[in-house]
Amino acid sequence: MDLGESVGMSLSAIRGHKLRSGLTVLGVVIGITAVITFVTLGGSLQAGLVGDLGGEGASNVNVWSSPTEVSGPPGAGAQPVFTDRDVRELDRQQDVRQVVARGTVRLSTVSDGNDTVALQQATAYGRSYFAPDDLREGRSFRQGADEAVLNPAAAALFEDELRAGDTLTLALEDGREVDVRVVGVLDTSTAQDPFEGFTQGPRVYLPTDPFYERVVTGPTSGDPERVYQTLFVIADGPEQVGGVRERTLTYLAEESDAATLVAPNVEFVAQTNEQLLDQVRDILDTLTAFVTGVAVISLVVGAIGIANIMLVSVTERTREIGIMKAVGARDRDVLGVFLTEAAVLGVVGAAVGTVAGLAVGYAGTVFVDLPFVVPWEWGVVAVVVGVLVGVVSGLYPAWNAARTDPIDALRYE
Amino acid sequence: MATVPETTVESAVSLRDVRRRYDRGEPVDALAGVSLDLPRGSYTAVMGPSGSGKSTLMNVVGLLDTPTDGAVTIGGTDASSLSESERARVRGAEVGFVFQTFNLMPRLTALDNVALPMVFAGVPRPERRERARRLLERVGLGDRLDHLPNELSGGQRQRVAIARALANDPAILLADEPTGNLDSATSDAVLALFDELHTEGNTVLLVTHERAVAEHAERIVHVLDGRVERVETLRR
Known part of the structure; x- marks a missing residue:
């Protein structure tokens, strides 16, 4: 008897009990859905980060200072220690295209006329930072001007959605109020640098001059200078990024103002985006292992369900x-x-789970605005797992069926 | 008690001193030494009260049951030394069962039911479908090929079962009370079909408790207490 014949008979038996078969494979469906959803989201998140950080970001070295006992996301525990002089000096290093300082500006509220909303901080960048491609409308801010760029989530905070040309009033932490002109709106609310995390909250971007106001007396110059929490040292190209990272760390350790300003037990961290991606991959791998563990439990439950229903089915079909x-x-x-028949149930469950997982994963990527990546190899894994679950759970019932005595079976009512 | 006939090459089925003992608390001899020879092309009926051993006889002839002792030869094959899986193969090839309760696969069409024995015999799909179609036409159901059993009348179901029994061109047709679940008009039609099949050269063994049904055969084997009580040859 060939496989095609068996599959045909299995399908007709399964069609004969649609509801029962559906409920039976639910465990498998849930397990596979969970895994596929997660690997889809994980893969898409990675692809999104590679897109954000890979491409032109592949030349970036992200620099911050971190207390040695602190671990966490990029920038965790960062102290304002990098002076304007440090920025200029790093800019002169070999293979460095430019250095962008980054700091946060404490706010209490932002207002559009009488329309006021709370916002705790804005991000300040040295240089104009945004390229025309990044903007839905308008242009990037200029250093030294009272200008701001909003992301779409921030523009939508107000009753009248803000557009380039509108005026925004920032209430600073210390109570002062400053009017800024909105000169541009970004085309996406996703993070604009590795320190912003993955949420899509409203964000206001400002030039460090004049808004970033943390100042110390420069240890070298003796004059007041701004100090920044984080820097982006951008190499001429991805090939130079390793060397630039080494030279940056050497400079920071041996010649920088930051080395003087930094507290004891705080070290400098210089991380390339590739290293960042590795960290993200580590986190994703851990989560994937966890979700897979949960899925395995679901699959075991699914297998027991299939075994149970196959036993019932064998008894019902004794005469057959x-x-x-x-x-x-x-x-x-x-x-x-x-x-x-058991294997077909497993495969059907796996297939439904894969489709459902892809659908949920797709909805997730649309929701968080990530590129959708189909995890093909996991689809194959899912089907193989489906067959395995089916065969393993079908073994005992099928063996029961095979050793049924035909004389008793033909008499069975 | 009948004399022990010699086994000849002409036999479709031959039983030599077959015993079947069941151990249910105390040993029971369902067959206590039966010898029977069914020549090719013969039509034999088996009659006997319930508990006489005629069901066990059917099962042994159909290779569903294995004798405790004695030899069973079917279609020229000595079945006593066969493994379980070889017995299944010989059963599929040499025995065509027709049951009182039809015993069709409920989810298979008439055509697929008739083709089923050929599936297990390894006949290629186009060939077995073609043969199944011709067999259904032969029993007068050429217009019911794609009907499920529950869409057919009792008489039609039994015709499908007969067509299925003929699928692998078996050495013997084994019919166990084939008219037991049919009304008299339908019974007559089914028995007429067996008569025709016999005329065409098929070997038929029919178990019944009705004298009128048994009289369609050439001879009647009367079974009692696990033995052949007498063999009655009918003249027509």
Whole structure:
């Protein structure tokens, strides 16, 4: 008896009990859905980060200072220690295209006329930072001007959605109020640098001059200078990024103002985006292992469900087993029929789970605005797992069916 | 008690001193030494009260049951030394069962039911479908090929079962009370079909408790207490 014949008989048996079969494979469906959803989201998140950080970001070295006992996301525990002089000096290093300082400006509220909303901080960048491609409308801010760029989530905070040309009033932490002109709106609310995390909250971007006001007396110059929490040292190209990172760390350790300003037990961290991606991958791998663990439990439950329903099915079809044997089926033919049926149930569950997982994953990527990546290799894994779950759970019931005595079976009511 | 006939090459089925003992608390001899020879092309009926051993006889002839002792030869094959899986193969090839309760696969069409024995015999799909179609036409159901059993009348179901029994061109047709679930008009039609099949050269063994049904055969084997009580040859 060939496989095609077994599969055909299995499908007709399964069609005969649609609801029961559906409920039976639910465990498998849930397990596979969970894994596929997660690997889809994980893969898409990675692809999104590679897109954000990979491309032109591949030349970036992200620099901050971090207390040695602090671990966490990029920038965790960062202290304002990098002076304007440090920025200029790093800019002169070999293979460095430019250095962008980054700091946060504490706010209490932002207002559009009488329309006021709370916002705790804005991000300040040295240089104009945004390229025309990044903007839905308008242009980037200029250093030294009272200008701001908003992301779409920030523009939408107000009753009248803000556009380039509108005026925004920033209430600073210390109570002062400053009017800024909105000169541009970004085309996406996703993070604009690795320190912003993955949320899509409203964000206001400002030039460090004049808004960033943390100042110290420069240890080298003796004059007041701004100090920044984080820097982006941008190499001429991805090939130079390793060397630039080394030279940056050497400079910071040996010649920088930051080395003087930094507190004890605080070290400098210089991380390339590739290293950042590795960290993200580590986190994703851990989460994937966890979700897979949960899915395995679900699959075990699913397997028990299939085994149970196959036992019922074998009992119900005792007479059919008798008929098959009477017309020449060998024990292994009967075994094959029931094993195939269990395997088909497993595969159907896996297939439905894969489609459902992809759908949920796709909805997730649309929701968080990530590129959608189909994890093909996991689809294959899912189907193989489906077959395995089916075969394993079908073994005992099928063996039961195969050793049924045809005489008793033909008499079975 | 009948004399022990010699086994000849002409036999479709031959039983030599077959015993079947069941151990249910105390040993029971369902067959206590039966010898029977069914020549090719013969039509034999088996009659006997319930508990006489005629069901066990059917099962042994159909290779569903294995004798405790004695030899069973079917279609020229000595079945006593066969493994379980070889017995299944010989059963599929040499025995065509027709049951009182039809025993069709409920989810298979008439055509697929008739083709089923050929599936297990390894006949290629186009060939077995073609043969199944011709067999259904032969029993007068050429217009019911794609009907499920529950869409057919009792008489039609039994015709499908007969067509299925003929699928692998078996050495013997084994019919166990084939008219037991049919009304008299339908019974007559089914028995007429067996008569025709016999005329065409098929070997038929029919178990019944009705004298009128048994009289369609050439001879009647009367079974009692696990033995052949007498063999009655009918003249027509």
